[in-house]
Amino acid sequence: xxxxxxxxxxxxxxxxxxxxxxxxxxxxxxxxxxxxxxxxxxxxxxxxxxxxxxxxxxxxxxxxxxxxxxxxxxxxxxxxxxxxxxxxxxxxxxxxxxxxxxxxxxxxxxxxxxxxxxxxxxxxxxxxxxxxxxxxxxxxxxxxxxxxxxxxxxxxxxxxxxxxxxxxxxxxxxxxxxxxxxxxxxxxxxxxxxxxxxxxxxxxxxxxxxxxxxxxxxxxxxxxxxxxxxxxxxxxxxxxxxxxxxxxxxxxxxxxxxxxxxxxxxxxxxxxxxxxxxxxxxxxxxxxxxxxxxxxxxxxxxxxxxxxxxxxxxxxxxxxxxxxxxxxxxxxxxxxxxxxxxxxxxxxxxxxxxxxxxxxxxxxxxxxxxxxxxxxxxxxxxxxxxxxxxxxxxxxxxxxxxxxxxxxxxxxxxxxxxxxxxxxxxxxxxxxxxxxxxxxxxxxxxxxxxxxxxxxxxxxxxxxxxxxxxxxxxxxxxxxxxxxxxxxxxxxxxxxxxxxxxxxxxxxxxxxxxxxxxxxxxxxxxxxxxxxxxxxxxxxxxxxxxxxxxxxxxxxxxxxxxxxxxxxxxxxxxxxxxxxxx
RNA sequence: GCUCUCGUAGUUCAAUGGAUAGAACUGCGGACUUCUAAGCCGUUAAUGUUGGUUCGAUUCCAACCGAGAGCACCA
Numbered sequence: 286x287x288x289x290x291x292x293x294x295x296x297x298x299x300x301x302x303x304x305x306x307x308x309x310x311x312x313x314x315x316x317x318x319x320x321x322x323x324x325x326x327x328x329x330x331x332x333x334x335x336x337x338x339x340x341x342x343x344x345x346x347x348x349x350x351x352x353x354x355x356x357x358x359x360x361x362x363x364x365x366x367x368x369x370x371x372x373x374x375x376x377x378x379x380x381x382x383x384x385x386x387x388x389x390x391x392x393x394x395x396x397x398x399x400x401x402x403x404x405x406x407x408x409x410x411x412x413x414x415x416x417x418x419x420x421x422x423x424x425x426x427x428x429x430x431x432x433x434x435x436x437x438x439x440x441x442x443x444x445x446x447x448x449x450x451x452x453x454x455x456x457x458x459x460x461x462x463x464x465x466x467x468x469x470x471x472x473x474x475x476x477x478x479x480x481x482x483x484x485x486x487x488x489x490x491x492x493x494x495x496x497x498x499x500x501x502x503x504x505x506x507x508x509x510x511x512x513x514x515x516x517x518x519x520x521x522x523x524x525x526x527x528x529x530x531x532x533x534x535x536x537x538x539x540x541x542x543x544x545x546x547x548x549x550x551x552x553x554x555x556x557x558x559x560x561x562x563x564x565x566x567x568x569x570x571x572x573x574x575x576x577x578x579x580x581x582x583x584x585x586x587x588x589x590x591x592x593x594x595x596x597x598x599x600x601x602x603x604x605x606x607x608x609x610x611x612x613x614x615x616x617x618x619x620x621x622x623x624x625x626x627x628x629x630x631x632x633x634x635x636x637x638x639x640x641x642x643x644x645x646x647x648x649x650x651x652x653x654x655x656x657x658x659x660x661x662x663x664x665x666x667x668x669x670x671x672x673x674x675x676x677x678x679x680x681x682x683x684x685x686x687x688x689x690x691x692x693x694x695x696x697x698x699x700x701x702x703x704x705x706x707x708x709x710x711x712x713x714x715x716x717x718x719x720x721x722x723x724x725x726x727x728x729x730x731x732x733x734x735x736x737x738x739x740x741x742x743x744x745x746x747x748x749x750x751x752x753x754x755x756x757x758x759x760x761x762x763x764x765x766x767x768x769x770x771x772x773x774x775x776x777x778x779x780x781x782x783x784x785x786x787x788x789x790x791x792x793x794x795x796x797x798x799x800x801x802x803x804x805x806x807x808x809x810x811x812x813x814x815x816x817x818x819x820x821x822x823x824x825x826x827x828x829x830x831x832x833x834x835x836x837x838x839x840x841x842x843x844x845x846x847x848x849x850x851x852x853x854x855x856x857x858x859x860x861x862x863x864x865x866x867x
Numbered sequence: 868g869c870u871c872u873c874g875u876a877g878u879u880c881a882a883u884g885g886a887u888a889g890a891a892c893u894g895c896g897g898a899c900u901u902c903u904a905a906g907c908c909g910u911u912a913a914u915g916u917u918g919g920u921u922c923g924a925u926u927c928c929a930a931c932c933g934a935g936a937g938c939a940c941c942a
Contacts, residue, residue, distance in 0.1 A: 325883070338885065345922070377886040378923075423942065464941055562942085588940055598938095599870075605940040612942050642871065642937050668872095669936075701905070719905085730891095731880055734872080736935070738879070747905055750880080750891035757905050765902055801883090813881060816890070827899095827907040867905070 298796060303367055304335050304383055311361035317343055330790050333372075333382035340379040351379025387785055393793040394840075397847040405799045405854045411450035416627050417443050419635040420554070423460035424541040425469040425534075427495040428548055430670045431637055433687040434737070437728045438667050439635045440554045440860045441808040448858060449803040454627055458560040458619060461538065463612070465498065467519025468505055470533045472497030474518075488688060491544040494537050495686070548687055551721060553860050558626075562615050565622055569614035572621070572654065573603050581653040591650045598646045613643075617651050624658045631661055633806075638666035638734055665806060667728075668736035694720035694745050701747065707866060715864045719753050722861040726752030729859050730812045750816060752861055758819040759852040760867045761826065762845050769832045771842045783837065786829075788821040788844060795851050799858065808859060815855045822848045 304324055312319070322339035340355035347354055355375040362373055362381070371386035397404050419439025420432050443453045473480075476497055481490045504511035521527040522534050549555065573589055576582055582589050587606030591613070593599045603614040610618075623632060634644070644664035652659035670685075695716045702712050723745045728737065730750065747753040791814075798814040801807075822845075831841045856863060 323883075323885085325885090327886075328882085328889075329887075332886070336886085341885070341922075351922075380886065421942085426942090460942055462942095586939080590939070593938095597870085600939065602940045607940080609940085611940065615942095637936095638872070639936055640942090643942095645871090671935085727879090735880090736873080746879090746892075748892080749905090751905085753905055754891090757903080761903055761906080768902055809881080813890085816881095820890085823906060824908090826902080830901065832902050867903075 300369060300389065303369060307362050307365060308337055308339055310365065311358050314361055315357060318346055327382065330787065332376060334385045334790055335383040336380050338380060340381060344379065355379045355381050390785060390789040394843050394847055397792060397850055398843060401850055402854060404850055405795045406448050407450065407796060407800045409449040409800055409803055410446055413451045414629040415446055415451045416454045416456060416623065416629045416632045417635065418456050418458055421458050421636065422545055423465055424538045425494060426465050426498055427684060428545060428687045430685045430687055430690055433690065434667050434670060434728050435635050436552055436554055437725045437860065438733055440552065441729055441858060442806055444858045444860065445799065445803045445808060448799055454557045455554065456558040456560060457556050459562065461561045462523060462563045462566065464519055466522050466534065467515045468501030469494060469498040469537060470522060470530055471515045471518050472501035473533050473537060475500065487540060487544050487547060490540040494540060551691060560619065565615050565618040566610050568622065569610035569618035570604065572618055573610065573614045576654055581650065591646060593646045593649060596649050598649060599642065601646045613647055616647050617654060620651055620658055620662055621655055631663065633663050633665050635665050635667065637669050639669060641666055667733045670737050690724060691720055694723055711866050715867060718862045718864045719756060722752030722756055723747060725859060725861055726812065729808045732807055732809050755815050755819050755852060755856060756863050757867050758822055759849065759856065759863045762822065762849040762852065765831055765845050766842065766849060769842055771846060786825055786844060788825050791818050791821055792847050792851065795855065811855055811858055815852060818848065818851060
């Protein structure tokens, strides 16, 4: 059971306030000292819907055992029980447990149905403007699964922030200069006989570019003559001084960008602004040179460096001894430029965690230059995707591109639906939605920051703890509602349920979960919750007739509609679409 | 060598200092001629080691062992 922690800041539902006040009032009436205590959902539903440790916290000061004190507080609480609570009792080492009533659940159900798509929103970030930078790709290099991870996380967090009332601007900052450009162009020139045709698909074109990059990288390492040529080409590309080089660069760049756009469309991301590294190169040099004089940077071995050791960090080169701005310098200039164009409350950059230490140094340098921008800029990292054999590398040939992963997963889905009697159109939709869902889920299910061990044969799951399981449940709920011709009818209280279904203990918690995910920038809380909810619904479905259930029909359909609403909203927050049929 | 992150079931992941450490996959065993079986029910199985703080530690602290990442001219 996923617990929620209710600090005063995170309390958003009325019932939490009611319980808090009950305890506060009881403590005051008993003359107990003020203290901070926790109200949480117990692990086990048998222990009630809410639980507090107030007696455990206070027992020592008061000089009573926790159980005794819990009993005393309990008697006081019982005097003022509202209709939303059906039972209170002490348990365990000194907890006080609260059980919600049928009235509460019926009212909450009504709220879920009435709010529809807005159920789960909160105003934690109301009025705040946030810029999120993610999927920082490099043109002329493959879009690999690391980029996929960043995109999946970035898009989900964007949506969660929007659900919390923020105005989110999505941007991506792409590397369009640097040695990899020279390597790829050199590789393209070597392979010009095998060049793709104009009419070839974008996929084939970028695949060819990827091979050229791999070849160029290899030769750069192995062959000093080639390395020299690559450096020369790179310089020409930077200066735009050679028409031939420009031609290859422009062509490959346009292919890369077109390819990225195709993937973003498939994943459901739309960037508001595309930034390029080359756009800030000049500013980067200017800024660094200016702050050498102000003592922020110093010269060392011909390069301009930032000495991070003063702050417990490490030294990094900002301008090379050849006078070229390194990505450190460009990132500083980029951050300042971004803030000029979008003077937001917070600017978040999402990258893989291998850049954690780098960002500490860059942000420290930035804080010496522009403390306002630095104060609002935050680095958030996701884990690395590891294949069982170790690190991915183009030389080993075990780089997994984003596109190949999606296509292979789609293929597996097609295999599953191939014999079903469904129109081809629906089958295509299923293949795309389910494949993307399976991949997204495998990234979002765990807390961000941790590495993901990616075993191709079993990482992408369609059963159990998986995206398709959630989609399937949503489709199933929808199917029941369609069959019953039930379209969000208002709940009638004459049809009050006879019993409390287990799933009702979960339904009302969705807004808390979204809030926590927003507060901690961790969509995985939503994943765990939806998984638990879907599981509860499938159990409910297996054990209860929904449509022809006599007096209970309306209420059960209401629950089904509530599950439908929450699954749709929750999956939207994960960036997952629900197919019409499955 | 220094810095950072991380060690939970056979595997992949959860768990705000609280009650019986949750799922899923795998294995084994079931139910159903009921609204979608990508489903449902049952079952085996885990906090790296040693200390410390605490009424209470998977969670905080220290040491050790193990894994990964970063550490000067690539992004």
